[in-house]
Amino acid sequence: MNEDQPSVENGCVLWSNGMDLFKDAAERNNFLPTGLEGIDMLLGGGLRKGHLTEITGQSSSGKTQVCLYSASHVAARHMGVVLYLDTSNSFSPSRIAHIVDELPISLIKEPKDMRLKRVMSSIVCESVFDVFALFEVLDQLEASMNDKVNSGGNKICLLIIDSVSSLLAPIIGGKNSQGRSMMISVAMILKKLADKHNLSVLVTNHTVGGNGAPKPALGESWKAVPHVRLMISRDHGSNMYTATVLKHTLLASGRHMKFVVP
Numbered sequence: 336m337n338e339d340q341p342s343v344e345n346g347c348v349l350w351s352n353g354m355d356l357f358k359d360a361a362e363r364n365n366f367l368p369t370g371l372e373g374i375d376m377l378l379g380g381g382l383r384k385g386h387l388t389e390i391t392g393q394s395s396s397g398k399t400q401v402c403l404y405s406a407s408h409v410a411a412r413h414m415g416v417v418l419y420l421d422t423s424n425s426f427s428p429s430r431i432a433h434i435v436d437e438l439p440i441s442l443i444k445e446p447k448d449m450r451l452k453r454v455m456s457s458i459v460c461e462s463v464f465d466v467f468a469l470f471e472v473l474d475q476l477e478a479s480m481n482d483k484v485n486s487g488g489n490k491i492c493l494l495i496i497d498s499v500s501s502l503l504a505p506i507i508g509g510k511n512s513q514g515r516s517m518m519i520s521v522a523m524i525l526k527k528l529a530d531k532h533n534l535s536v537l538v539t540n541h542t543v544g545g546n547g548a549p550k551p552a553l554g555e556s557w558k559a560v561p562h563v564r565l566m567i568s569r570d571h572g573s574n575m576y577t578a579t580v581l582k583h584t585l586l587a588s589g590r591h592m593k594f595v596v597p
């Protein structure tokens with residue numbers, strides 16, 4: 336084995352020296368915008384490439400809105416292709432069209448009809464209704480990402496799963512250890528894809544326990560998975576929302592920022 340190279344086994348890097356980690360952090364220090372100013376400011380630029388970001392919150396707290404905004408802004412700003420895995424028919428092309436239509440001309444310098452066509456063709460939406468379909472899609476994604484590395488094709492830069500909890504929560508109840516190991520496999524595949532292909536992964540996780548303090552549905556085993564976990568909530572009867580950091584590699588938990596969904 337070459338002493339300067341990290342050893343690679345089944346595509347996983349087993350060790351890295353400090354200089355590798357330093358270069359890696361500097362090179363990967365780039366973000367994809369969510370297009371929601373408060374969230375982008377809170378996260379130092381948006382969704383970090385190479386990381387898995389989780390949005391959690393109660394029903395109607397705005398999780399899908401964050402996904403739709405992120406997909407629209409990333410596609411509109413020529414950052415790459417977005418793969419949107421929709422688990423509950425919440426993907427809304429008309430909402431995307433509305434978001435793209437509202438983008439200022441100073442940000443996207445092209446006629447509105449061309450912009451919409453381009454954005455729509457840069458967002459690939461796929462319905463995924465159970466964990467087995469999810470494994471299949473992720474498997475195909477990995478194969479196509481490996482091909483794109485070799486062929487230099489147009490790369491996916493953002494993978495969205497709205498919501499990952501609706502696929503995983505049904506299989507982890509009770510003493511179902513097989514369900515739990517499937518959940519951990521999904522986590523490992525997502526993090527490996529993010530790391531190996533420098534893509535940003537955005538997932539949503541609904542909350543449970545409405546009366547007291549609502550908690551993210553996927554519990555303790557999943558808690559360690561996301562690099563960043565944001566809790567969002569909607570201010571009653573307004574279009575004002577609050578994002579609060581529950582977990583972050585650099586920021587203290589509890590930091591929060593308001594954002595508006597126009």
Ligand SMILES: Nc1ncnc2c1ncn2[C@@H]1O[C@H](COP(=O)(O)OP(=O)(O)OP(=O)(O)O)[C@@H](O)[C@H]1O
Nearest residue numbers: 392393394395396397398399400401425427430541
């Ligand atoms: N197409 C739309 N156009 C305008 N506003 C919308 C649209 N869809 C949803 N909203 C508004 O955004 C709010 C947040 O909805 P969203 O679907 O993002 O919540 P969520 O957290 O994903 O909910 P759930 O967990 O039930 O899927 C809703 O209360 C609704 O008022």
